[in-house]
Amino acid sequence: MFIPLHDGVPLRFMRAPYVTYALIGLCVGLYLLMTLRQDSDGQIAIAAGFGFIPSVFFGAAQLPPEILQAPSWATLFSNILLHASLAHLAGNMLFLWVFGDNVEDAMGHGRFLVFFFLCGLGGSLAHALMNPASDQPLIGASGAISGVIAAYLMLYPRVRIWGLAFNWIPLHITALYAIAAWILFQLVQGLIDPQGHVGWWAHLGGLGTGAALTPLFIHRGVALFGRTVRR
Template identity: 45%
Template sequence: MRPPYATVTIVVLCVLAFLVQETLAEPAAWDFVLGFSMVPAVVTGDRLLPPDVPSLGRAFSLLSSMFLHADVWHLAGNMLFLWLFGDSVEMALGHVRYGVFYLLCGLGGAGAEILHDPASIDPVVGASGAISGLLAAAVMLHPRAWLVLVLPGRRVSLPVPVYVALGGWLGIQGLEAVAADLEAMVAWWSHLGGFVTGTILVLPFRHSRGQSGARP
């Protein structure tokens, strides 16, 4: 039984990024988030970041934004569903293809958000787009399967069908939207874009793995 190396790596990176956010004092913390979040108007070139904001470029922000989160509850919710769904998808695709698939789903989510409002100056952060793609993959690969909780050295089957857990994910997103204040917007288009991307890519990714005859 191989550990879900890629899923563990993503979780660690998200937690480390959040710890960096938390250890920085204001205004450095906000500058860090702004510089590495995905701002649609910055990505399209309509706006520029302030010169004192650290950044590795607008293209890099499409990736780095997937590892940032607004608060500890945002982080915890995303990491919970990543851990529950990531393992089965990683087993089906293989470690490397799974990692590429995850990033492409996140990019699909970012792309949908940009297409929806290319002039938006609101920073978008979170792994929700990529995780939405994982949910789509899990439902397509194992529509009648039960959730599996990965523990050190063992896997425990949970009495929850995958499609029911998908409904729970959507419910949590809805609650976040209701609880959010007017300045805390939920990136619904990112969720939709990630889900559609995962639906389109999961079968080609799985088939390409089967045809290669090698485990990545």
């Protein structure tokens, strides 16, 4: 497992990645509201009502009417902004902090926001297709952030990233190797444990969506596969 810490790639087209900052702030704010103002039963109810539950989405199950809930189609997106634990939140926000700014820079604020939620949508649908009968709510920005990771890999494969291997070994490694290892880990886990507590197929669905959409969303002056990067 690899945790990114810093890449040092400068912004080219904008002063600051405001959408990345806003998404991080929104996810953190919702997590604080969810945990500080709700007891454990309330937190479970929020996760059930606004998380994405495949069996409810496909009409095979229904939530109790007393649970405040979003329409099933809306949970394809609302689940992206919720997180189950502090570790879940911190890990996702760290990946978004390191990779999101440069992807937003390559796409622009508006396109990046749309890209982020489309990748989350792709992750949610992939999870649903692999687990159509699941009654467990899927929450977290992992699918959307996986799409951002795919875009970063296509944009800056040769950049060297500072990070931690196995959560504690410091490394300064090329993005291609670090992210490729991360993708392989997701794929192996998805095949081994497709119905586990971690939404591995949401990660893989987000990755695939991000890879497919990146060429359509980047600025014309941005080339893929690191051709514009100067080191």
